[in-house]
Amino acid sequence: MQPLDSCCILRCMRHTDSIDNQSAHSPSPPVQFQMAGIFREPILFASLLGLASFAVSANALPSILTTAARDLNFPVTLLGTVVTAQFMAYAVFTLLGGWLVDRFRIPEMALVLVGLSLISLALFLVPRSGPIMTFYLWAAVLGGGGGLIESLSSVIISDFDTPGSSRLLNLSQFFYCLGAVLAPQIAAYVLRLGFTWYSAFSAFGISTAAIAACYACAWWMQSRRQRSCDVLPPQPPEREQKTFVFSRAQVTVIAMVMFLYVLAEGSMVTWTVALFEIERGLSASEAAQYLSLFWTGMLVTRASAAFLPLRLSYRTNIMSGFSLFLAGLVFLMISPNPLLAGVSVFLVGAGAGPVWATVVNMTRQSTHEARSVATIVAAGSLGVVVAPSLTGQLIEMWGFSAMLLFVCAVVTLALLTAAGVLSGTAAARNQPLLTEQEP
Incomplete structure (x- = not known):
């Protein structure tokens, strides 16, 4: 050769549709x-x-x-x-x-x-x-x-x-x-x-x-x-060449999903160490290891999404990510054992891993507008702004259990909202629409 x-x-990088559809069990040289x-x-x-x-x-x-x-x-x-x-x-x-x-x-x-x-x-x-x-x-x-x-x-x-x-x-x-x-x-x-x-x-x-x-x-x-x-x-191709298009209303709803996702992620990043140090009585160095588990889980799923040849639809990536995020939170709330709690935090990070990139990429491929991507990313940044103070107030008034319940509610709302906006769109399934939607 x-x-x-x-x-x-x-x-060659422009023509990889067939590559992306290869089986996960036999990665081919083109991948x-x-x-x-x-x-x-x-x-x-x-x-x-x-x-x-x-x-x-x-x-x-x-x-x-x-x-x-x-x-x-x-x-x-x-x-x-x-x-x-x-x-x-x-x-x-x-x-x-x-x-x-x-x-x-x-x-x-x-x-x-x-x-x-x-x-x-x-x-x-x-x-x-x-x-x-x-x-x-x-x-x-x-x-x-x-x-x-x-x-x-x-x-x-x-x-x-x-x-x-x-x-x-x-x-x-x-x-x-x-x-x-x-x-x-x-x-x-x-x-x-x-x-x-x-x-x-x-x-x-x-x-x-x-x-x-x-x-x-x-x-x-x-x-x-x-x-x-x-x-x-x-x-990006011109509008008439697009295979699928999100309407402005859909972009707004997806921006809300991104805000909820980052609000939940930011809350966990901000308070995980304090949760294990104050609520569960661990030392500062021991508690810090749990935050490392969160980032490790996120690294694992992001690396998997990047390198594994298995191709999942946008909708599958987003819905499975939120579901795993929610499952990890529930296990964390009911797991007094430090080992199980560590596994729970890892699952939370793993669930959070593919969501941000998938939402942003889906928006870019579905609108081909930099401002639509900017709207999604900016909505996420507002979640970073709100998370520490809002969840901090909850902890001060009702404790860490209230914070975890709040994050569960946020992830559940994000999951339901994403399911609603993505269930009927061909973009989320990586399939072309027969007709374009008007903005």
Whole structure:
């Protein structure tokens, strides 16, 4: 077999419908080639690294919140509102980025590079003193850059994927999880070495600046190769060429599903350690292991969705994810045994794993609008904003059991809403509609 050049790789990635329908029991060489080929696409691989960089920035402040608050002489709860400001700006810039792409045809890659630059600048210029408003402005820059990166990188990655498949976007969320896991570890290591808390931000800033430089080089390489090979970049088809279309009303309902999903996920991420430390009497280090189990479960299902040749419909991925999420929560509530509780937390993370990427990819493939993807992603970010304070109030008034019951109710509502909006749509089953729906 003769080696394939990079131009052939780009063409081959457009024709993988038959690959995606291969049996899960006998992965074929084309599947392995497809997954290996993504690392030969400069802008695709750079987008994956960009998402990991965003994950580090999104989890940087929470990982050293207590230390920073003590050094700055701020109440922890007050400094915690900086995280809220960060994700409010994230939502605004997400919507702005989608609008700029659709309205003015600004390349997504240009705005992702702007986002990486903003994050790198913010991480280098973290305030070391001053009024709380200074930190709000700093967090707005950090969150705004993150909004541009995650939403538009998801658009870029989704356009490389086969219609009806969310493998690459699940792979991108695998990279996000890696960044989310690494951020607290790096911050803890920097603090153990005796450096100040803002030195950790400088370390994150250096890595983000390096990724931004790599991204700029990848964009240049991609453009040069496309010109030399006379190959167009992945582009969404025009409206009349679409195989299925979501109406505006459906996009709104799916945005609600995303909000509910992130509200539930954010609640678990925020309070899992406290649940096992305060409610179940474990040490801080032991309780932290349960949060690691949550992320491990998420990593497993996202990696499975990315690499296994079995192809599931959008609807199956979403419904099974919510069902597993709910089952894990129920087992957690009734499992006093630490081992069973750990399995329950793992199941919660595993259920949450494929939902975000599948919803975003389905929206992109069904609307081919950056602003629709931005709406979905922004709705999710509002869940991050609401989750800590809302569930914190529930814990303060009625305890952790009330919080878990609330999360169960949220996941159940998300499951029922998703079932309603997806049950009658061919898009959710990866099948073409006979006629398009009007927006």
